[in-house]
Amino acid sequence: MNMGIGTYIKHAMLRALPRNAVVTHLPPRNRVLALTFDDGPHPVHTPRLLDLLRAQNARATFFLVGQAAEQHPRIVQRIVEEGHELGNHSFRHVKFAAMPAAQQWSEIMQTNQLLQRHDGRSVRWFRPPQGTLTPRMLLRLMLGKQPIAMWSYDSLDYQRRGVDAIVQRFEARPVNDGDVVLLHDDDGETIAALEQLLALWRGQGYRFVALSEIP
Secondary structure (H helix, E strand, C coil), X not given: CCCCCCCCCCHHHHHHCCCCCEECXXXXXXXXXXXXXXXXXXXXXXXXXXXXXXXXXXXXXEEECHHHHHHCHHHHHHHHHCCCEEEECCCCCCCHHHCCHHHHHHHHHHHHHHHHHHHCCCCCCECCHHHCCCHHHHHHHHHCCCCEECCCEECCHHHCCCHHHHXXXXXXXXXXXXXXXXXXXXXXXXHHHHHHHHHHHHHCCCEEECHHHCC
């Protein structure tokens, strides 16, 4: 996961933009966490994750890759039916920020149209692959009224260092009220770690919401 340097917009700079255009964290209130999952849907791991979220009465936002959503429509529909939110993570999840801006926009719109068939929503959060945006693409998104979702807590689960490493990261640096937590639903390590973490956070009084639930 590369946050982006040089010609890319730095993650911290996005915090200065209006919250209806870019979200990096939620207002701290009533001990809420926004769990967000990138790179799905996965035919094996996403259903397991949905089982876990249902058992914990937790809602989340799933940033889906269009190609994968096209291949697994029943899982996408289950995500919607169980009260979760669909986000856009591009259509192919390739080196997105290196593409021409017009091609990037096309991938976003293609995925929006695909996901709209499942939840009926014409506007949804977009999270760029690898978390990178060029200034030109940021301007295109703003002019097109396409809201962007980043994060305030990176779980580093994509490093694939095992369940214990994920849990230990959260123990060493606890979550805060209003955090938008970056996770992935394409690997079993994250789900196994969440079996421990969700119970821990629930015991600390947190509730788990989709990004659009908090104004």
